Amino acid sequence: MADVFGRYASILAAVLIMLLGSGICTGAPTYAYGVLLLGRGFQGLACAGLNIIVRTILADRVTLRENAKNWSIFALVGGVSYGLGPVIGGYLTKANWRWCFGINLPVGALALLAIVIMLRKELLGPQPIRELDETDETGWRAHFVTRLKTIDVAGQALFISGFGLIILALTWGGVTYPWKSAAVIIPLLVGSLLAGCFFLWERVLRPGRTEPKWMTRQRPMIPWILLSNRDIGIIFYSECANGMAMFAGNSSDKAGLQLLYFTPGLGVGVYLCAFLCNRWPRMTFPPLFISTAVEAIGIGVLAVALHAEQKGTIFGMMALVGVGTGLRFMVAPLHGIGIFNAHRASIIGLMAVATPLGGTVGLAIMSAVFNNVSGLDTKAIDFSALRTQSAGMEEQTILNIEVRAPRLLARRI
Numbered sequence: 001m002a003d004v005f006g007r008y009a010s011i012l013a014a015v016l017i018m019l020l021g022s023g024i025c026t027g028a029p030t031y032a033y034g035v036l037l038l039g040r041g042f043q044g045l046a047c048a049g050l051n052i053i054v055r056t057i058l059a060d061r062v063t064l065r066e067n068a069k070n071w072s073i074f075a076l077v078g079g080v081s082y083g084l085g086p087v088i089g090g091y092l093t094k095a096n097w098r099w100c101f102g103i104n105l106p107v108g109a110l111a112l113l114a115i116v117i118m119l120r121k122e123l124l125g126p127q128p129i130r131e132l133d134e135t136d137e138t139g140w141r142a143h144f145v146t147r148l149k150t151i152d153v154a155g156q157a158l159f160i161s162g163f164g165l166i167i168l169a170l171t172w173g174g175v176t177y178p179w180k181s182a183a184v185i186i187p188l189l190v191g192s193l194l195a196g197c198f199f200l201w202e203r204v205l206r207p208g209r210t211e212p213k214w215m216t217r218q219r220p221m222i223p224w225i226l227l228s229n230r231d232i233g234i235i236f237y238s239e240c241a242n243g244m245a246m247f248a249g250n251s252s253d254k255a256g257l258q259l260l261y262f263t264p265g266l267g268v269g270v271y272l273c274a275f276l277c278n279r280w281p282r283m284t285f286p287p288l289f290i291s292t293a294v295e296a297i298g299i300g301v302l303a304v305a306l307h308a309e310q311k312g313t314i315f316g317m318m319a320l321v322g323v324g325t326g327l328r329f330m331v332a333p334l335h336g337i338g339i340f341n342a343h344r345a346s347i348i349g350l351m352a353v354a355t356p357l358g359g360t361v362g363l364a365i366m367s368a369v370f371n372n373v374s375g376l377d378t379k380a381i382d383f384s385a386l387r388t389q390s391a392g393m394e395e396q397t398i399l400n401i402e403v404r405a406p407r408l409l410a411r412r413i
Helices: 007-027 033-059 064-095 104-119 144-148 153-172 182-204 230-243 252-259 262-278 285-308 311-328 331-339 341-374 384-388 391-412
Strands: none
Touching (some): 007 033, 007 104, 033 064, 033 341, 064 331, 153 182, 230 285, 230 341, 262 331, 285 331
């Protein structure tokens, strides 16, 4: 959308959709859970759009060096927000859960005014579309409806439904439903099939293809040259590793405070990445390689520290993992843009998918490991009691579950 209709129209639409979703969530009745889900859906759509559009704007009209500098600032601000957001959200939740959504309304309104007043004339407009015989010299000349017809609706439908079903299956597996149940297997198989169809469809839309006349103006959602490129595949895989989320079993405000240990490391990682990309050796490979090693070491030691309940080591390793995450926070899209500068929006969008996908896979793996090690599954134990217990009784409830689990296993044997 950022290429078809321009940066200004896209970011304006994303902010408006965010305001709409936040307003729906803020005013959602407690007895109408569907209304809250609707609002969250709008928020998710807007957040995904803002994430990609803002990063695309940062990469417009600048050299790779300036782009790295812009991304450094953006990553640092984003990293601080990741640390402060849960803290603020935790205290807002203690006051009233509606404030978690209502806080977006004044912030979004100010952002809307800033975009209209300050950025309207600065942002790139609609980009030339090859399928409409537009070039850099001619600029964009097709009308709104004509450009609308170039959107790859089929590709987007296959992508969203395919990967959505895969994520749903990985989220349900071993937690809501057993891995062998139809509720997990069917979405996983159908999602994999649709995802495969997505790749085939994008291949059909590649340049130089032969297709029916009604497809000649279709613009691929993700160009086939990106999907078939080795480097893009490797950095997509590396971005999936950034999707791991860590949390502790405390109240919302205390859990947010613990995430602040992650923030200083993130800032150090972002600075190191900017130095390696801009100063010496001015390459993207070193931060990619170093970040992978640092994250692996940090997460490995963190797992041991969590088992031993060593808080000092836990917080230190959270900072170290933050360094690894910061090193990789901007380098993967920067590497892709360096190779395919004309496909900036597509590169950034593809990398943006990797993080939540990797996080979902990571959570699925952790859930499976926990269930296998603990001996608990979705049928053996009723966890609903945890939702109704006060904070002071949660430990006793968990202890009761731990005592009951071996007995249930002994009965099965």
